[in-house]
Amino acid sequence: MEKHEVVIAGAGPGGLKAAKTLEEEGKEDILLIEALPKKRIGDKFCGGMVPPRAVDLIGIPESLINTTLNKADLHIDGLTFDVPYQTRWVKRIDLGQYQLSLLKKTELRDSTKVMDVEPKENYITTLDGERIAYNYLIDGSGFKSPIKRKLSGKRENYWQCSGYMIKTKKQVDDAFHFYIYTDMNASLFWTLPYTDLLEVTVAYPIYGSIDKERARQHMEELAGSKDLSLNEGEPKAAPVPWDYKGFKFGNIFLLGDAAGLPSTIIGDGIYQSAKCGEMVAKTITNKGYDWERELKRDLLKHYYIGPGMWINKVYGWTNAAIKIAHLLTNKMDTKISVPEFIGKIARRILYNW
Ligand SMILES: Cc1cc2nc3c(=O)[nH]c(=O)nc-3n(C[C@H](O)[C@H](O)[C@H](O)COP(=O)(O)OP(=O)(O)OC[C@H]3O[C@@H](n4cnc5c(N)ncnc54)[C@H](O)[C@@H]3O)c2cc1C
Known part of the structure; x- marks a missing residue:
């Protein structure tokens, strides 16, 4: 079975930032799997x-x-x-293409959809039935993430x-x-x-x-x-x-929209996803990195911003x-x-x- 040290599902702001930070931290064996063709990476309905x-x-x-x-x-x-x-x-497509242009070592597999994950066996399956093994799996595949569904259940909010x-x-x-x-x-x-x-x-x-x-x-x-x-x-x-239930599940990480982390006030989430991407990369490359502190200090503060979450609910x-x-x-x-x-x-x- 094909195997990579880090497999990233989804080339949104989160997945792309994770790949970039991993490269900066010296990782070389990174596979980025994206459902869209390369030229359309970033093309999402989003204010930007x-x-x-x-x-x-x-x-x-x-x-x-x-x-x-x-x-x-x-x-x-x-x-x-x-x-x-x-x-x-x-424009989101401009942002996606720009973030993509910053990657130098990451292998991109575009027009490829991740369909399932076997967390105990450490491999994912693509739409073509291909199995790809990983040491770490980063899920930046957004709202419809099949990985999030498997790890923390269906979307609630x-x-x-x-x-x-x-x-x-x-x-x-x-x-x-x-x-x-x-x-x-x-x-x-x-x-x-x-x-x-x-x-x-x-x-x-x-x-x-x-x-x-x-x-x-x-x-x-x-x-x-x-x-x-x-x-x-x-x-x-x-x-x-916005249905956050967790960020780290053993060697699998959920980013941004996959984790359900956009702001509960106006729903902005580009920063949150990119920040998750950076946090994951640092967690993988630096064993002393305190991701829990960073999550509470930054992302969860925005998620629970004021009473927004509860009024909304x-x-x-x-x-x-x-x-x-x-x-x-x-x-x-x-x-x-x-x-x-x-x-x-x-x-x-x-x-x-
Ligand atoms: C109408 C609207 C307006 C918004 N306006 C703003 C705004 O102004 N500012 C702001 O900060 N945020 C805004 N947001 C939120 C923002 O779009 C998201 O929070 C952000 O895009 C999340 O980034 P992400 O990397 O987590 O996921 P996404 O950007 O959703 O990227 C996921 C990527 O994964 C790919 N993918 C999906 N499924 C699979 C699969 N199975 N296998 C492989 N690849 C897959 C997708 O093609 C996509 O490229 C808006 C959202 C909406 C809906």
Whole structure:
């Protein structure tokens, strides 16, 4: 049977960062197995917002940033919070191809799907029925990971995201907008302008229910406000899992989405996955590395951020936001300019602490 010291399943930000760090730490026998063909590595339905800590960790060059938006506005029906909050965005395919270009020693097996793992026998099986043995297995295969399913059971909590990518001749907006509609139970809509695309998306928790027809109407209105139509867009869908149950299972490690580690507040997970990738590589190469401390100090802090996880679990935090907005004001057709320092505090809490 073919055997490698380290086998990585999935070339997302997590798997690619793991491979890069392993190379830096001197490992040579690394096999990276990816379901997509090489040219499509990175191609995932994802906003691609990269907080400063992700830019630093992955080493994202300035040239990769597609757009920088200086506002992140929150709209609750007619109530608008105009928030000065800077965000930077990359196209996921650009990020994937960039991370891939950094690898020098890793063997890539693209267009190959991992289907199963035998943890006691230390081998995985691919869709073609091939068995590949490992000393260490790193699972960066994301939401649908067959390895995660085997190790810690089926998914319990996730947000489902459905949206449209609409081509535009130029950037149609200079702000990122969140929309909460009081007629849409626990769901969050957003519009995100890239330099040549507008993304219009709705996200809703699987324990809630959503009126799909009504959701489409809201999205059509959002696209229409930019003189665009959903019919011109490419439909996309992907989930954001947050059902963390473990990171290290003997010589098998789960990264980012496979582990269920995205933030429970807005579902960002690029940093978390890349950080897991780095942590795994250091755990493998440095026996003294304290991964448990690092996990608690960094990733779990973001996962359990504030009461986000629990509000989400019992209520859906969008519903909580609606209630708070009603308490704050009855005048729902108001624009509130949030002072810059509040935007800075929010940014610090969410991304820089
Ligand atoms: C709509 C949406 C918007 C988002 N916006 C943001 C954002 O703005 N900022 C942010 O930080 N995060 C965002 N996220 C979350 C982010 O996309 C994920 O947290 C992140 O991509 C997880 O990285 P990963 O490496 O763990 O897995 P993934 O990026 O999912 O990569 C998994 C890789 O494994 C491959 N694969 C899957 N199954 C197999 C298999 N069986 N065998 C081999 N290969 C396999 C896939 O093809 C893929 O390349 C968003 C998510 C969604 C759904």
